[in-house]
Amino acid sequence: MPDALARPARTGTSVPSKPNAVVAVLALAGIVVSLMQTLVIPIVPQLPRLLDASASDAAWAVTATLLAAAIATPVVGRLGDMFGKRRMLLISIVLLVSGSVVCALADSLVPMIIGRALQGLAAAVVPLGISVMRDVLPSDRLAGSTALMSASLGVGGALGLPSAAFIADNFDWHFLFWTSAVLGAVSFLLVMTFVPESEVRTGGRFDLVGSLGLSAGLMSLLLAVSKGGDWGWTSAITVGLGVAAVLILVAWGWWELRSPQPLVDLRTTARPQVLFTNLASVALGFSMFAMSLVLPQLLQLPEQTGYGLGRSMMTVGLVLAPQGLVMMAMAPVSAAITKTRGPKLTLMIGALIVATGYGLNMVLMSEVWHLVLVSCVIGGGVGFTYGAMPALIMGAVDPSQTGAANSLNTLMRSLGTSFASAIAGVVLARMTTDFNGFPLPSENGFKTVMALGAGAALLAFAVASFVPKHRPAEPAPVTDGPVEPAEAAARA
Template sequence: MADTTTAPTRTAAPFAALLLAVLSFSLMQTMVVPALPDLQREFGASPTGISWVLSSFLLTASVATALLGRLGDMFGKRRVLLASLGVFALGTLLAALSDSLGLLIAARAVQGVGSAAFPLAFGIVRDRFPRERVPVAIGLISSTFGVGFGVGLVLPGPIVDALDWRWIFWFGLLVIVLGIAAVAAFVREAPVAAPGRIDWAGVVLLTGGVVALLLAISRGASWGWTSGAVIGLFGTAAVLLTVFARVENTVREPLIDLELLRRPAVLTSHLSAFVIGFGMYGAFTLVPSLAQTPSAVGYGFDASVTEAGLFLAPMAAAMLIAGPLSGRIGAAFGWKLPLVLACLVGVAGFVVYAIAHDSAWAMYTGSAVLGIGVGFAFAALANLVVDAVDRSRTGEATGINTVLRTVGGSLGAQIAASIVAAEAVPGTRVPAESGYTTAFVMSAIALGVAALAALAGPGTLGRRGRAGAPAPAGREAPAR
């Protein structure tokens, strides 16, 4: 139960600690991306080999998010958060000390365990904060994901130029250690928990299914989408996830309560998360790539790694403002409104990218507009789930939502990259400008579809009614 007598000053330190914890993870998702060329040269790796530095992180993160979110519901969110951050710190230390590509890939896989910071932080906020402050707090935590993602593309350039790639991980380790210390010092364990046994069969089946799915998505472009390996992985994922669903419907204490996922508000949020991830994640990789294109081919801005990252800076800044604002709008009018607005604003951002990417200022403007959409979306999605489930299922439900957003984002990013790489400027290996335009239009269409999905969900776009209003202090809102 939330402590309704807690004053804002008494929640400031715990909230700052949670923000630091989730920031440490979101930074490390992308800080390695600008350093990939340096890593490839140092280890003499192929493009496929070096891409595992990203893929290994993604695979373990997708599984850890759902599993550790559920474990937090069962055994205490603070306890599991500290354990997750501890493993995350260990992986980061191993990455900083890596002297081979294999060790670095393994270290990145260990780092992925830190993904549990998001669902666990959402659960802690719901358990420990006054009810009226929960929507805005969740909005700001959600925005931190995008902010860290964007900043993680900007910071490595100066770090690598001045030092070397290992200092990316030393810097990340410092932030993680500060996050661990802050959580240990200021965050208390909540009494709300759902004791039970771990569904190990569910863990194995979910892990295998998600890993096979993401491996197929991440390798599709390089192996060939119609290759036997990729088709086999998709088939394996389908079989394992189908068996997982059957098992979860029969065990007494499932890893994931499938009945929970069938609730209209939760289902709408999960479907929207997948489509929004598909549409939005392409911008994180396409915009820096477009900015670094030499203008001699007819487009691009001759940007350095550092300058290319700055094209996403307006997005990160806008997210920081949009997340809490989305929380306030959702608390007053219901979460359907900010989710629909998020998708429509995102469409506008990608339209700017598509029709005006020959102007640096237009690209900055598009990034700012899209940042508003991303901030609104992440905050609305998290609050939709939190508002629709019991406290004892918060980590589980928000973890699944994050996984679906990640899977959608991985698929969208791979398809966008394939579209861009499909045609080159004659006489060069530089992608043709039309590829970027097509990819941006695809993302705009995806967000339009997400808007329709959000509109089809439960709730209205007007002021929250009796059923949608926050429950009285000390009582749980009815599940929808």
């Protein structure tokens, strides 16, 4: 049995005097962190020259962020539950600023990788922000606020691409990172000023063995998935990492089930509402990222191919930017459906919209406006799903576990995006057409990836149908003073 320190402890958490400011500040922090996903995309082709490194080595500037984010998200979420979600959110933003400064000063590969890893360690800002909202906002504000906060992941990614392309085209590439450092510093100051600390804590001891085991397992898995195409899917190192990931994660699960204060409460994770939501999140992560792999290439491939549109990276960013605005616009619609019909229906609707977007993409891909329409449809579906998933998770876990639970859900989406990158990479590498002696992804290859994206969205719809019917998630009760045991029991 866990000791007394491991039980949730609640002291007085007051309703913030400016809830609108809390929501806006946390959403801004989420957007700033999600900008890191697209920050380096415009300069990826130039990284080998800029860093005096080979193309395979320069790719670690992207891979380092992926690995650091996967490792940090569940760990920081658990630390937030134990020691304060706002505190860990601020620490995450400090890591983001530090990494941005390191990258801004870098002229070689090693400091760039270090800086990008530090930026990846800030990935838990969005799930921490959602958890803070649950603890400090009035119940009538929670659904819309968490939908907006969750959508900030996609908003930042969509708006970041044209912004980064503009900066890369008109300024020294280091300015990209100075800009992210300034935005991070502004977010830090705003969080310090407007966001109160949630006082819902678990206490207890941190599961160091569990965190090391999960980190090792995830690193092995993600390295195998993300680098398998470069190393060879049947190479000894790829197969070895895959086997190691399975063995380590099985051992980690055994440890977590026997730990009195686990990093991830697997028994809670096995609850149907949490389990099926997380499984749907993997499928949705796959589906959502497939678009990011297809549309930019279609826009940039030469028109002479017969299906490429021959546009610049700036145009790519402008085509994808409306998607972020649509996601933000869908947040209140998603919240309204969640309030009246529950987050399960919201998630299923969103998955169908995403699948519809890919269906459109398979027949509408010859004009720029076709791709704008497709990205907006898919973005609308993503807005629905991003709003529903945290509501489902928080409706099934104790308030003292929301940081860890939301972080795990975010990790599931990230795993889906990693699988999408690997599988789509294989498809596009195998299904090619000859263009002036160079192999390029074929039109059928792109359509195959779109079909996979639609299939993943439909799989998410099917999995979400198994989520038990449940009331829309409500926040932890908010008081102006300590909650007495009898009162807490009555509320429970």
